[in-house]
Amino acid sequence: MAFDLKAATRRPPSPVRVFVKRYDPVSGRVWWQAYTIKTYKGMTVLDALLSIKSDVDHTLTFRYSCRMGVCGSCGVVVNGTPKLACQTQIAEAASPASPELRVEPLYNFKVVRDLTTDFTEFFEKHRFIRPHTIRSDLIEREKPTLEYSQSPGELSEYYQYSLCIMCGLCDSACPVYASDTSFLGPQALTQAYRYLADTRDEGWILRLKELDSDGSPFKCHFAASCSAVCPKSVDPAGAVQRLRSSLLKYKLRIYRKKKVSQVVPPMKEAKPIVPLPPEATLIEGVDIKKLEEEPPQIPVEKLLY
Amino acid sequence: MSVKDRFLGRMLDNRMGLKASVSSWAVRVPNNPERLAFILHRLTGILLVGFITLHIISTNTPARAGWEAWVEEVERLGGVNIVSLLFFIAMGALAFHSINGIRLLLVEFLALGIGRPEKPKPPYIPPSFKGFQRNLLYIAFALSIIVWIAMGYVIFLMG
Numbered sequence: 001m002a003f004d005l006k007a008a009t010r011r012p013p014s015p016v017r018v019f020v021k022r023y024d025p026v027s028g029r030v031w032w033q034a035y036t037i038k039t040y041k042g043m044t045v046l047d048a049l050l051s052i053k054s055d056v057d058h059t060l061t062f063r064y065s066c067r068m069g070v071c072g073s074c075g076v077v078v079n080g081t082p083k084l085a086c087q088t089q090i091a092e093a094a095s096p097a098s099p100e101l102r103v104e105p106l107y108n109f110k111v112v113r114d115l116t117t118d119f120t121e122f123f124e125k126h127r128f129i130r131p132h133t134i135r136s137d138l139i140e141r142e143k144p145t146l147e148y149s150q151s152p153g154e155l156s157e158y159y160q161y162s163l164c165i166m167c168g169l170c171d172s173a174c175p176v177y178a179s180d181t182s183f184l185g186p187q188a189l190t191q192a193y194r195y196l197a198d199t200r201d202e203g204w205i206l207r208l209k210e211l212d213s214d215g216s217p218f219k220c221h222f223a224a225s226c227s228a229v230c231p232k233s234v235d236p237a238g239a240v241q242r243l244r245s246s247l248l249k250y251k252l253r254i255y256r257k258k259k260v261s262q263v264v265p266p267m268k269e270a271k272p273i274v275p276l277p278p279e280a281t282l283i284e285g286v287d288i289k290k291l292e293e294e295p296p297q298i299p300v301e302k303l304l305y
Numbered sequence: 306m307s308v309k310d311r312f313l314g315r316m317l318d319n320r321m322g323l324k325a326s327v328s329s330w331a332v333r334v335p336n337n338p339e340r341l342a343f344i345l346h347r348l349t350g351i352l353l354v355g356f357i358t359l360h361i362i363s364t365n366t367p368a369r370a371g372w373e374a375w376v377e378e379v380e381r382l383g384g385v386n387i388v389s390l391l392f393f394i395a396m397g398a399l400a401f402h403s404i405n406g407i408r409l410l411l412v413e414f415l416a417l418g419i420g421r422p423e424k425p426k427p428p429y430i431p432p433s434f435k436g437f438q439r440n441l442l443y444i445a446f447a448l449s450i451i452v453w454i455a456m457g458y459v460i461f462l463m464g
Contacts, residue, residue, distance in 0.1 A: 003427070003428060003429060005427060005428060023317050025315060025316065025317075028315065028317075030317065079333065080330075080332060080333035081332070081333050081334060081335070082332070105319055106319065107319055107320070107321050107325070107332065108319065108320050108321060108325075109319055110316040110317065110318055110319065111316060111317040111318075111319050112316055117319070118316055156422060156423070156424070157422060158422070159422065159424065160422040160423060160424065160425060160432075161422065163425065172332075173332055173334055174325075175321075175325040175326040175332075175340070175343065175344075176326070178320055178321035178322060178323075178324070178325035178326065179320075179321075179322050179323050179325065179326055181320075220413075221343050221346070221409075222339060222343065222409060222412060222413055223337075223339055223340040223343035223344075224337060224339035224340065224433065224434070225332065225334045225337055225339075225340050227431040227433055227434065228334045228335065228336055228337040228340075228431075228434075229334055230431065232425065233425035233429040233430070233431050234425075234431075235422070235431035235432055235433050237339075237419075237431070237433050238419040238420065238422070238431065238432060238433035238436075241412060241413055241416045241419050241433070242416050242419070244413055244414065244416070245413075245414060245415060245416035248414055
């Protein structure tokens, strides 16, 4: 998601009317409730909900934890767009022309109460794609000797997809997930590709077989809303297209895993220092052996400036 | 003693259903013309199913009433009337659906134009939005409008 980086520097309109879509599980009643709150510069939607809960209505229910976009608990729909409440500025969502804010629970999820949604199905789908590396060398897994080798280039193949915080915004925005209950969803498929692209993983036949029997990668129609709302810029849409391409290659029997990492060999002895060539000239009065034994102390002021 | 379910109420299913794949106002997502293309692709697909069914029914005149009736019917169809207008709409749907379908085949099965994975940096625009497939999308929109105008010329002015 492209953020409005200067939203926090603007002063939001005050007071702001916040319309919250509420749900009472006992009576089954759904209604919109309006609250009027005073805002300050840098106030987020989560701050607004907290101020409502502390000052106006203590029965308002919502989930949050870290308040800084790391945990992914506070996903809500603000003005029709799935967003993290803690990362959305009031100045971004409400303007002086219309000082109003609509906050709803996440779409495509079951609502427990008010803004709290149930993630059981979401986590089951995540569990289905086996979110862990699969290896055949069990002895090495139980009693590891050294780490598996992986180059920075191989890391960058999946690093972006491993940033997922499981907030559920992508599933909330996906139009296919909205109408098909058997679709795994962008989050689970992205994680499937993340482990498929990892060179430390050996279970690619099992993964591709299971995904092929489930058929979920072919249900995606590239609406790309998942990438547009992702707060961590994980790019699920791109990952699902890559996964589908790999699955098609597997069906045509031309898919080959590029490389499977093995345990790095034990480190060899340190190489000897290359001696200086005879034609190299040294600055007069510098003793190299003395310098190696006592490295020069650089004052802190020089390091800072 | 049995363990009782502590949750006394029932949960509300907040699934949007087919509304999300038909209405572009159901979920507001900024910077996302792909979703518009997705919705148009669905709507034009439904339109084409209806069009092909009606077209097969309407072109069975020779089997029903002989070839003379068919020639008479074709002669009556010239110029601008309700049938040619419906035909024009169906041809627009066909143009968009076919051109966008080629783009989708390229992007979905060959994974073309979605960029390489990268380390996210501000302002956090995902690589698949910076890739070549965005240009392909705009080309598909422009080409289908051009083809639609050409179809209109053929249907209304040459027919």
